[in-house]
Amino acid sequence: MKINVVPVDGMVITEDTTFAPGVYPLRQGITIGANGVTLDGGGALLVNAAHEGAAVRAENQANITIRHLSTSGFYHGLRFDHCQNVSVENVRVRDTAEIEGIDTFLYLWNPIEQVYGGAILLHDVQGGVVRNSDFQHQMNGVLLYGCSNVTIENNNGSFNSGWGVYLNASSDNVIQTNQLDFCDRVYRRPENGSIRVEADAAGIVLVEGSSRNTILKNSALCGGDGIYICGYDFKGGKRPCNDNLVEDNDFRLSPNNAIEASFSQGNIFRRNDCSRSNYGVWIGYARDYVLEDNHVEFNRWCGISIEHSDHFTIRNNRILTNGQGLRLFTRGGEVLEIWRGWETNHDFLIEGNLFENNRIGFDGYTGPEIQGIEGHGYVLTGNTFRDNRVGARFHRISDTRLSGNTFAKNVEQAVLLVAQPGVMLNDNTFQDNAAEVIESLA
Secondary structure: OEEEEOOOOOOEEOOOEEEOOOEEEOOOOEEEOOOOOEEEOOOOEEEOOOOOOEEEEEEOOEEEEEEOOEEEOOOEEEEEEEEEEEEEEOOEEEOOOOOOOOOOOOOOOOOHHHOOOEEEEEEEEEEEEEEOOEOOOOOEEEEEEOOEEEEEEOOEOOOOOOEEEEEEOOEOOEEEOOEOOOOOOEEEOOOOOOEEEOOOOEEEEEEOOOOOOEEEOOEOOOOOEEEEEEOEOOOOOEOOOOOOEEEOOEOOOOOOEEEEEEOOEOOEEEOOEOOOOOEEEEEEOOEOOEEEOOEEEOOOOEEEEEEOOEEEEEEOOEEEOOOEEEEEEEOOOHHHHOOOOOOOOEEEEEEOOEEEOOOEEEEEEEOOOOOOOOEEEEEEEOOEEEOOOEEEEEEOEEOEEEEOOEEEOOOOEEEEEEOOOOEEEEOOEEEOOOOOEEEEOO
């Protein structure tokens, strides 16, 4: 092992090395040129004011470890291409390259040749870990392109103008116990000049077929979205992000959606806090999802909003004090030409949830744009609807059963049936509601 080494611009490291402490301007950065190399930064800071290149990079190497290093001012702090078993620990990255601000909407599907700047880029990396590192106050934290079996844990990627952790075509990874707060972006809409915090910034992003990932116990407060999962690029490309487990995360306080997860199937959302946002959960064009034991409270428009989806289980969630609690709706739209089979919502099991103090606890409707097929196959059982203005509303819904639910103290009515929907009520309990069941033609 070499120790107290002074970094030299463009140097290639082929054996275990520890840098001497200090600040080192390096325009070309450092290259790891052999397998099995450990680079200990020794507290050194590598600097590049031009925001180009990477402070440390490796290509076609295996069993690399980088630790105790700081960087500032590169395009990427660390970059690894086509590597195996990469470990990054106790690294601090600042001031990597950012794009222009208020008039630029992020593009979620950039190929690797057009990748945004960020603290760490892992490209075609199989196996490894990024842990206990600090990636705050830049555009992006960790970017994964085509990676698998990588663990991202115990890092701080907060206050970024893009994303905390981004996965593109990356599957079978673990993202856990990271702090990814305030990853959001101010954007000025060109059509009217209004300024909002949005632009597809988010704490966590999954696109381009990123599947079977485990996302556990992260904090993604105040993100443009808390987490954004999207299996469609809006230019005709369909790469669903399937079978991801999203569990025990804190996604509160988004100005948009605590969770947005569309154009995919088989995703599970369990014990997440999706509160105090514009929407707690927004899902569209999805199949075989499970939403279970989530806390969904004080969302402006809707706690959980789902369109054009089917075969969901929504179980044991606490849906409190939202504009609407759970909204299942079908509105049509151009995207149906691409996503045939999602013409309307159908086959939902909704059981054991608490709907309390919402304007409408449950709202199921088929919009006027959809003709010839209605939302159908809803089963609501064992739920409690309490202190809502309207407990449950059904508009142009068919083949739906309500059984074993409790409706208590709802302000206007327990159940509102509109346009003669095909809704069957059996063995429900009604207590102290202003009205029980009201039918309306309009």
